[in-house]
Amino acid sequence: MLILSKYLKSRQKLVDAELRRRLPGAKTRPATIHEAMRYSVFAGGKRLRPVLGLAAAEACGAEEKKDDIGFTNALALGAAVEILHTYTLIHDDLPCMDDDDFRRGNPTCHKVYGEGIAVLAGDALLTLAFEIVADIKAPKRYPLADFVRELSDTGGSRKLIGGQVMDLEGEGQGAEITPAQLRYIHESKTAALLTTAIRFGGMAANATPKQLEALTVFGHSLGLAFQVIDDILDVTQTSEKLGKSAGKDQAAGKATYPAQFGLEKSRAEAAMLTARAREALQVFGARGERLREIADYLLDRDY
DSSP: OHHHHHHHHEEEEEHHHHHHHHOOOOSSSSSHHHHHHHHTTTTTOOOOHHHHHHHHHHHTTTTTTOHHHHHHHHHHHHHHHHHHHHHHHHTTSSSSOOOSSSSSSSHHHHHHHHHHHHHHHHHHHHHHHHHHHTTTTTOOOSSSSHHHHHHHHHHHHHHHHHHHHHHHTTTTGGGGGGGGHHHHHHHHIIIHHHHHHHHHHHHHHHHOOOHHHHHHHHHHHHHHHHHHHHHHHHHSSOOHHHHTTTTTTTTOOOOOOHHHHHHHHHHHHHHHHHHHHHHHHHGGGGGHHHHHHHHHHHTTOOO
């Protein structure tokens, strides 16, 4: 676990440096919007999605070298995914959505800059994500259009936005939501972007079709497990521990795994999904070990 901890910290530093390089400076005119963008991006977070993307690239043969285009692409794509993810968090926290005052232990963007600037900061981050994707040097097997199309599909009305719509419409229904509806929400809101982050890492390193399929199964299973565990933590942990308001899902009657199945079955589901994710990595042999370790680390979060 100590080796994994060092790996995660080293990759987080690389991602943060890439994010600082890619985001406009805080004093760039108009300063307010760029301050708000940087505030939200650097408000904390473990950079899970870009780190998983880098680990996926390494599983496909990329190495941390300046002249390794696969690793360089994976780092840029990871920054794009993290920036798009931050946009979703800003908008999710708005009063018209989840109405949260804290995110990662800090006041949310709209509490610091106002709702109007928060909306625009999210919009600007979403746009910047595509700008970054457009800058990469496409590998032989995957043209640039594949990356743009993938991020568009993930961030659009059939996945991220669609999941948020279903989440909003499901408020107050709780256990009345069907298991299929609950799975759709979690697949769309959480698993989709996490899967894209991992696929991007593989594609950046010119993954074979077999490798990319394995990474897709891994990402989808891990993404669902991650959300199940988040649902559990919302019930079992304090706001201080979570860095955001605890118990809000339950209070709003939202569709969650604990509300649907109870804590014991939810924990069993998370373990089953993690096992499925690990199994998908067999094609990588020893090169997939880092991804396996991250999957176990996420399952073992304090819940």
